[in-house]
Amino acid sequence: MIIDAWAQHPTTRLVNHPMLDSLRRWTREQGDSITASNKELSVSLTTGAMDQGGVDRSLISAWCGPHGDLISNDEVAAFVRESPDRLAGVGSVNIAKPMEAVREIRRCVKELGFKGIRVLPWLWELPPTHARFYPVFAECCELGVPFCTQVGHTGPLMPSDVGRPIPHIDQVAIDFPELTIVGGHVGYPWTEEMVAVATKHENVYIDTSAYTVKRYPQELVRFMAGHGRHKVLFGSNWPMIAPARCLEGLDELPLDAETRDLFLGGNAARVFGL
Numbered sequence: 001m002i003i004d005a006w007a008q009h010p011t012t013r014l015v016n017h018p019m020l021d022s023l024r025r026w027t028r029e030q031g032d033s034i035t036a037s038n039k040e041l042s043v044s045l046t047t048g049a050m051d052q053g054g055v056d057r058s059l060i061s062a063w064c065g066p067h068g069d070l071i072s073n074d075e076v077a078a079f080v081r082e083s084p085d086r087l088a089g090v091g092s093v094n095i096a097k098p099m100e101a102v103r104e105i106r107r108c109v110k111e112l113g114f115k116g117i118r119v120l121p122w123l124w125e126l127p128p129t130h131a132r133f134y135p136v137f138a139e140c141c142e143l144g145v146p147f148c149t150q151v152g153h154t155g156p157l158m159p160s161d162v163g164r165p166i167p168h169i170d171q172v173a174i175d176f177p178e179l180t181i182v183g184g185h186v187g188y189p190w191t192e193e194m195v196a197v198a199t200k201h202e203n204v205y206i207d208t209s210a211y212t213v214k215r216y217p218q219e220l221v222r223f224m225a226g227h228g229r230h231k232v233l234f235g236s237n238w239p240m241i242a243p244a245r246c247l248e249g250l251d252e253l254p255l256d257a258e259t260r261d262l263f264l265g266g267n268a269a270r271v272f273g274l
């Protein structure tokens with residue numbers, strides 16, 4: 001089974017946003033990615049991309065930022081209802097209103113059946129060590145769901161420093177040892193820091209979203225093939241990159257059969273309770 005740990009079913013609000021101009025420059029030659037659209041897109045577009053990449057299930061995320069929802073939790077829930085055997089939801093919340101955020105996390109998990117919560121520090125221009133994140137971490141611990149976030153530089157035209165694994169992810173894992181943290185986008189150019197933090201903390205994981213196999217940093221590949229075999233999850237970042245493109249060259253990685261299965265789906269199934 002292949003599970004995509006980081007995907008979105010896009011809304012026009014997301015894919016047409018000016019902050020994604022840099023991504024549009026990078027992907028303009030890729031006919032299998034979507035970084036602009038003049039109409040809302042069918043869920044079948046996402047499941048079709050999954051089929052092409054051999055992906056069985058995708059965790060599709062909401063996007064909540066300081067200026068509103070680019071993909072709302074209710075939209076994600078509706079997408080999941082259209083294809084419940086293929087899609088699972090990951091919620092997002094407004095960290096500027098801590099108690100509303102806590103109540104929304106409870107609704108996402110208890111009523112909508114979501115499998116995790118994702119907040120993007122760069123979208124808020126705040127590091128995850130900021131006090132506004134801490135109620136989110138506490139509620140994720142209480143409900144037993146992962147907190148998902150981006151580590152590494154920021155592709156969109158926003159500051160990158162908030163994605164540094166050390167000190168930010170390291171400090172959060174120290175303060176919340178019960179919290180499962182999934183850091184997406186491999187942490188580049190600080191991948192070595194991310195590997196160190198995932199090695200140090202039992203509940204810290206890495207997903208490979210936004211990177212093709214051929215672009216994985218060597219320190220990540222060594223981690224995947226060695227002591228980090230239970231720690232790395234496949235992700236695509238669809239619709240910015242198609243799953244099939246992300247997986248090209250997988251057979252060239254030095255992974256034994258068990259490690260490959262863990263990477264492609266076993267680790268995500270365990271971490272997200274799928």
